[in-house]
Amino acid sequence: MRKAFIAIAAFLVTLTVLLAITYPPLWWLFLFTGPVVILGVYDLYQPKHSIVRNYPVVGRLRYFMEELRPKVYQYFVESDTNGTPYNRINRSLIYQRAKKENDTIPFGTQLDVYQNGYEWLSHSIAAISHHEIDDNPRVMVGGPACKQPYAASIFNISAMSFGSLSQNAILALNGGAKLGGFAHNTGEGGISDYHENPGGDLIWQIGTGYFGCRNPDGTFNGEAFARRSKSENVKMIEIKLSQGAKPGHGGMLPGAKVTPEVARIRLVEEGKDVNSPPGHSAFSNPIEMCQFVQQLRDLSEGKPIGIKLCIGRRSEFFAICKAMIETGIYVDFITVDGGEGGTGAAPPEFSNSVGMPLREGVAFVYDVLQGFGLKRHIKIVASGKVSSGFDIVKNIALGADLCNSARGMMFALGCIQALECNSNTCPTGVATQDPSLMKGLVVEDKRVRVFNFHRLTVKSAIELLGAAGLKHPSQLTRAYINRRVSQNVMQSYLETYPYIPEGSLLQEPYPKAFDLGMKLSRADSFAPTDIVITAEDYPVTKIIEH
Ligand SMILES: Cc1cc2nc3c(=O)[nH]c(=O)nc-3n(C[C@H](O)[C@H](O)[C@H](O)COP(=O)(O)O)c2cc1C
Numbered sequence: 001m002r003k004a005f006i007a008i009a010a011f012l013v014t015l016t017v018l019l020a021i022t023y024p025p026l027w028w029l030f031l032f033t034g035p036v037v038i039l040g041v042y043d044l045y046q047p048k049h050s051i052v053r054n055y056p057v058v059g060r061l062r063y064f065m066e067e068l069r070p071k072v073y074q075y076f077v078e079s080d081t082n083g084t085p086y087n088r089i090n091r092s093l094i095y096q097r098a099k100k101e102n103d104t105i106p107f108g109t110q111l112d113v114y115q116n117g118y119e120w121l122s123h124s125i126a127a128i129s130h131h132e133i134d135d136n137p138r139v140m141v142g143g144p145a146c147k148q149p150y151a152a153s154i155f156n157i158s159a160m161s162f163g164s165l166s167q168n169a170i171l172a173l174n175g176g177a178k179l180g181g182f183a184h185n186t187g188e189g190g191i192s193d194y195h196e197n198p199g200g201d202l203i204w205q206i207g208t209g210y211f212g213c214r215n216p217d218g219t220f221n222g223e224a225f226a227r228r229s230k231s232e233n234v235k236m237i238e239i240k241l242s243q244g245a246k247p248g249h250g251g252m253l254p255g256a257k258v259t260p261e262v263a264r265i266r267l268v269e270e271g272k273d274v275n276s277p278p279g280h281s282a283f284s285n286p287i288e289m290c291q292f293v294q295q296l297r298d299l300s301e302g303k304p305i306g307i308k309l310c311i312g313r314r315s316e317f318f319a320i321c322k323a324m325i326e327t328g329i330y331v332d333f334i335t336v337d338g339g340e341g342g343t344g345a346a347p348p349e350f351s352n353s354v355g356m357p358l359r360e361g362v363a364f365v366y367d368v369l370q371g372f373g374l375k376r377h378i379k380i381v382a383s384g385k386v387s388s389g390f391d392i393v394k395n396i397a398l399g400a401d402l403c404n405s406a407r408g409m410m411f412a413l414g415c416i417q418a419l420e421c422n423s424n425t426c427p428t429g430v431a432t433q434d435p436s437l438m439k440g441l442v443v444e445d446k447r448v449r450v451f452n453f454h455r456l457t458v459k460s461a462i463e464l465l466g467a468a469g470l471k472h473p474s475q476l477t478r479a480y481i482n483r484r485v486s487q488n489v490m491q492s493y494l495e496t497y498p499y500i501p502e503g504s505l506l507q508e509p510y511p512k513a514f515d516l517g518m519k520l521s522r523a524d525s526f527a528p529t530d531i532v533i534t535a536e537d538y539p540v541t542k543i544i545e546h
Pocket residue numbers: 158159160161164165186187188189205240242243244308337338340341342343344383384385386404405406407408421431
């Protein structure tokens with residue numbers, strides 16, 4: 001579009017000049033073409049609006065329309081089949097915070113507080129001023145075996161690879177992380193120069209393709225891992241088991257996208273299709289997974305090692321915990337991704353109908369870790385539509401220690417949810433490899449927006465804490481969050497997701513709701529086929545309960 005504008009502008013100017021020369025009374029045509037061309041040239045070079053840079057003059061229509069609509073937050077409410085809201089991405093709020101504009105609202109509540117699913121925080125009469133609370137609380141990630149624990153922010157950038165995002169988007173995200181002192185997850189596509197050069201803290205994600213640490217046949221290469229993991233910027237390492245938008249689904253990077261640069265970063269062959277299988281080849285059962293964690297810990301000289309997963313079969317998570325107990329090798333953190341999570345591209349059935357949603361996932365993972373007495377060593381990271389202070393507070397109340405945001409950060413970069421991440425035509429230059437579109441995203445401007453969005457969202461979480469009379473996020477419990485479950489019934493998260501006692505899964509009898517998962521799981525297999533549960537052992541009603 002930039003090239004098209006330059007061509008159209010050149011044509012208009014030439015036409016006007018020719019007309020004015022051949023018929024001088026037509027000189028006034030310059031009064032139309034002149035301003036349009038000047039405006040277009042200005043649009044091409046201004047740094048603030050990606051759309052206007054990429055679509056000079058016509059892109060302004062978007063901002064004109066925005067001016068016309070009411071100046072209230074446009075809640076983006078998604079509905080389940082009953083029309084019940086279960087989550088909101090407040091895009092306007094993200095934009096306002098990213099641009100450091102006024103982020104208060106006039107007039108009062110804009111939500112239907114009597115609608116099922118409405119959620120709220122219990123505040124306190126003994127509220128505390130947010131000035132009395134640390135406005136950048138840190139959470140130490142690293143269990144007993146970790147030699148280089150990392151003091152993480154409570155809000156970080158979730159995994160998105162270079163390849164699914166443009167180089168300018170990655171540069172701006174990492175630049176924002178550097179400015180704000182928070183972490184940026186590389187995504188499974190490896191560590192690119194765009195992740196590394198701005199100098200922000202990195203979480204290096206390793207998926208089933210082992211990009212950046214693989215042998216030519218796609219298996220894990222310890223030497224390459226050791227070399228890369230020692231980078232000063234790499235603060236933690238995350239083994240990706242699954243992600244909420246497409247759990248259990250592999251991926252294929254077509255050869256056409258394997259440029260010399262991508263080949264260098266990922267350690268793959270230029271121009272050839274690259275397969276990310278659905279499962280890992282470095283381990284095939286929970287005990288081996290723990291041994292792999294130990295291997296990465298040793299090779300990285302003791303950096304925190306975590307796993308990322310969306311919960312599927314619950315018994316597999318029991319099996320992972322059993323393996324941690326049996327081997328004495330604990331992960332340092334577990335990122336729980338909700339089934340509602342995002343991606344650049346996935347089959348709709350996988351995005352919409354596979355994987356446990358975030359709320360249940362976080363509560364379940366917290367409870368099982370607590371039941372095995374492991375929670376004290378392992379931090380939980382929550383991701384899945386976390387984009388406001390209340391989202392952070394809600395997830396920490398459920399059991400998370402920190403939160404990650406992917407699409408929230410994309411909005412901060414200027415994403416307008418054009419839903420073109422899978423077609424290389426993203427109009428804002430965020431999720432495209434097209435150099436002409438990428439130019440629209442000015443790194444210097446957008447890294448500040450990422451920084452602002454992070455800072456003001458954390459500040460909002462801190463203000464909510466203060467309103468609840470608390471001084472640190474770790475004081476939040478499930479009792480603080482309430483939800484309308486029907487017209488005349490509200491429940492706190494504590495009632496919906498009751499805690500289980502610490503250590504209660506270490507010996508029988510197990511808490512009722514966890515009994516079947518415990519019986520179906522074994523440390524040496526993700527999916528043992530030889531455990532038979534009969535109807536006599538287990539009444540059907542109990543199985544349904546599980
Ligand atoms: C464009 C895009 C690319 C992503 N790439 C990865 C990836 O490489 N690895 C991964 O574990 N998750 C990936 N995700 C998932 C996010 O990291 C995150 O877990 C999920 O989107 C939920 O967070 P959100 O609701 O804040 O977007 C990607 C998401 C998006 C939108």
